[in-house]
Amino acid sequence: MDPRLITAVIVVVGVPAVLVGYIVATEQLLRLAPERVKPRIRPWLWLLPALAFLFVFLVYPTIRTFIYSLQNAAGTEWVGLANYFWFFGSSGALGALLNNVIWVVLLTVLVLGFGVLIAVLVDRVRYESVAKSVIFLPLAISGTAASVIWLFMFSYQPPGVPQTGTLNAIVTSVGMGPVTYLQTSAFRFNTIMLIIVMAWMWTGFGMVIISAALKGINPELLEAARVDGATEWQVFRRITFPLLAPTLAVVSTTVIITALKTFDIVYVMTNGAYNTNVIANEMWQEMFNFGNFAHGSAVAIILMFAIIPVMAFNIQRFRAQEAIR
Amino acid sequence: MTSVAAARPAARSYAGAFRRRLGTLPKHVVVIGLMVLWLVPTIGLFVNSFRPAAAVQSSGWWNFLAHPSQLTLSNYQYVLAQGGLLPAFVNSLFITIPATIIPLFVAAFAAYAFAWMKFPGKNVLFVAVVGLLVVPLQTTFIPILQLYGTFGLNGQFLALWLAHTGYGLPFAVYLLRNFMGSLPSEVFESAEIDGASPVTAFFRLALPMSVPAIAALAIFQFLFVWNDLLVALIYVGATNPDNAPLTVILANLVSSLGSGWWYLAAAAFIAMSVPLAVFFALQRYFVRGLVSGSVKG
Numbered sequence: 161m162d163p164r165l166i167t168a169v170i171v172v173v174g175v176p177a178v179l180v181g182y183i184v185a186t187e188q189l190l191r192l193a194p195e196r197v198k199p200r201i202r203p204w205l206w207l208l209p210a211l212a213f214l215f216v217f218l219v220y221p222t223i224r225t226f227i228y229s230l231q232n233a234a235g236t237e238w239v240g241l242a243n244y245f246w247f248f249g250s251s252g253a254l255g256a257l258l259n260n261v262i263w264v265v266l267l268t269v270l271v272l273g274f275g276v277l278i279a280v281l282v283d284r285v286r287y288e289s290v291a292k293s294v295i296f297l298p299l300a301i302s303g304t305a306a307s308v309i310w311l312f313m314f315s316y317q318p319p320g321v322p323q324t325g326t327l328n329a330i331v332t333s334v335g336m337g338p339v340t341y342l343q344t345s346a347f348r349f350n351t352i353m354l355i356i357v358m359a360w361m362w363t364g365f366g367m368v369i370i371s372a373a374l375k376g377i378n379p380e381l382l383e384a385a386r387v388d389g390a391t392e393w394q395v396f397r398r399i400t401f402p403l404l405a406p407t408l409a410v411v412s413t414t415v416i417i418t419a420l421k422t423f424d425i426v427y428v429m430t431n432g433a434y435n436t437n438v439i440a441n442e443m444w445q446e447m448f449n450f451g452n453f454a455h456g457s458a459v460a461i462i463l464m465f466a467i468i469p470v471m472a473f474n475i476q477r478f479r480a481q482e483a484i485r
Numbered sequence: 486m487t488s489v490a491a492a493r494p495a496a497r498s499y500a501g502a503f504r505r506r507l508g509t510l511p512k513h514v515v516v517i518g519l520m521v522l523w524l525v526p527t528i529g530l531f532v533n534s535f536r537p538a539a540a541v542q543s544s545g546w547w548n549f550l551a552h553p554s555q556l557t558l559s560n561y562q563y564v565l566a567q568g569g570l571l572p573a574f575v576n577s578l579f580i581t582i583p584a585t586i587i588p589l590f591v592a593a594f595a596a597y598a599f600a601w602m603k604f605p606g607k608n609v610l611f612v613a614v615v616g617l618l619v620v621p622l623q624t625t626f627i628p629i630l631q632l633y634g635t636f637g638l639n640g641q642f643l644a645l646w647l648a649h650t651g652y653g654l655p656f657a658v659y660l661l662r663n664f665m666g667s668l669p670s671e672v673f674e675s676a677e678i679d680g681a682s683p684v685t686a687f688f689r690l691a692l693p694m695s696v697p698a699i700a701a702l703a704i705f706q707f708l709f710v711w712n713d714l715l716v717a718l719i720y721v722g723a724t725n726p727d728n729a730p731l732t733v734i735l736a737n738l739v740s741s742l743g744s745g746w747w748y749l750a751a752a753a754f755i756a757m758s759v760p761l762a763v764f765f766a767l768q769r770y771f772v773r774g775l776v777s778g779s780v781k782g
Binding site for chain 2: 308
């Protein structure tokens with residue numbers, strides 16, 4: 161038998177047992193403590209495993225990476241902000257940053273646009289659940305598998321040879337020449353193609369959440385407007401849309417963060433070639449292709465600072481919700 | 486709703502019914518058009534995964550209708566036997582199952598403390614934990630690689646189990662805390678009056694009542710780990726290909742097979758099989774979880 165199977169079984173059964181044992185044991189120990197201090201110690205014992213994991217895997221590495229970003233590649237000298245100056249002076253890194261900006265804007269527009277459109281439309285058809293499943297399905301698969309699916313869509317054969325890629329077959333059937341979707345970098349065309357792959361995956365996310373919000377709107381509100389003679393467009397524009405706004409903000413923040421962290425699709429489909437690089441892949445290349453941990457660290461910290469304002473907005477919204485509760 | 490329907494004038498003439506049908510036609514055209522648009526890429530790959538090499542090279546997937554007898558399982562047989570997909574599939578299971586279970590337990594304890602225990606600095610600490618969602622995984626790779634290097638963990642499954650637990654916690658704690666916090670407080674108050682210890686209250690009340698949230702979280706974490714490329718690439722893929730999961734092997738096949746696309750199609754479908762099965766079986770929980778905790782980036 162595979163020894164790894166035994167290990168896995170031990171882990172699956174053993175780790176929960178150890179964790180449960182830990183909580184029970186600490187509670188037994190607490191019995192020895194005076195009644196007054198029990199409630200003061202107990203929460204920290206319950207939090208300890210989570211805080212330990214968070215410290216080792218998120219807090220400590222982030223501090224460490226920040227320190228590396230202020231040192232030279234060998235980690236022997238302090239170089240101040242030199243690695244950050246490198247980033248903002250390197251055309252490759254700035255190109256990746258520009259691509260991330262395009263990713264953020266276009267992915268958000270596509271996911272929100274298609275999300276609202278589909279959520280509103282499927283609300284009015286009887287095969288709603290089937291339609292939603294179809295749109296939602298790509299979210300369940302990996303970016304790697306989605307990339308393979310779309311490599312087939314974008315496949316290019318020279319003119320004259322039968323096109324085996326779906327898109328080029330359509331394009332050539334109407335008399336145009338085949339398009340090199342992933343190699344044409346004019347106007348960042350290929351980056352836009354990569355974003356379409358991501359939008360294909362993430363539209364289902366937007367749709368599901370927007371659809372849930374739509375169903376939460378009181379139908380009498382809409383009917384009252386219709387009775388007063390409002391057109392369907394006016395009902396949507398003046399009532400539905402404003403009521404959806406908070407939900408759209410939530411979807412946007414998630415999609416923006418996803419766009420900033422984009423890695424899989426770029427790594428698998430182009431690996432950053434033809435001006436399609438993004439920050440996450442740039443960091444990977446600095447680390448593993450060039451072995452420059454100082455540059456890699458600076459790129460990672462820049463990525464984090466790009467995410468902070470978006471997440472701060474999210475947390476603020478969360479606290480506002482808490483205040484209402 | 487019923488009053489609304491009744492208020493509508495009952496114009497039930499044939500012409501009226503026909504006009505109404507016609508009026509809804511654009512709606513159906515758009516919805517079905519979008520469904521087709523979303524399905525075609527996957528169907529194309531699916532069909533190609535059953536077509537022989539010569540056919541995939543010379544014609545598009547839609548030609549299978551002309552030669553249905555060509556369809557074959559040989560691509561699947563090849564990638565499973567020679568392409569290394571079978572061991573990778575087993576690796577993916579080994580990596581994903583513990584990396585789903587461990588963070589659930591760790592997060593549940595912390596969430597319960599945040600929801601139902603009183604201690605100074607609770608809200609600040611909770612916001613700090615949720616705030617860790619801003620940390621992109623990239624900022625953690627170099628120090629953790631070095632740490633793992635010290636303990637000889639690089640290339641081991643344990644490296645991925647631990648890392649995914651740490652990475653998954655902020656979202657898991659956030660989701661579970663919100664769910665547990667919304668449980669009725671009377672339940673916990675009366676349990677305390679009856680002399681139940683927090684351990685009893687947690688295992689007998691909080692945990693069973695939180696099953697919907699835990700189920701949603703388990704599905705998320707399972708899909709996230711199964712579909713993850715980046716973390717697996719860093720801690721295992723680069724140092725020990727024998728332990729690499731499906732995503733890493735598939736990404737390698739894209740560059741190594743180059744034009745061997747008929748194999749690639751089969752390999753991609755093997756990688757997708759588990760997420761698709763999970764999705765179809767547990768879609769309801771998955772969607773509910775998404776709607777209730779849409780904060781994860």
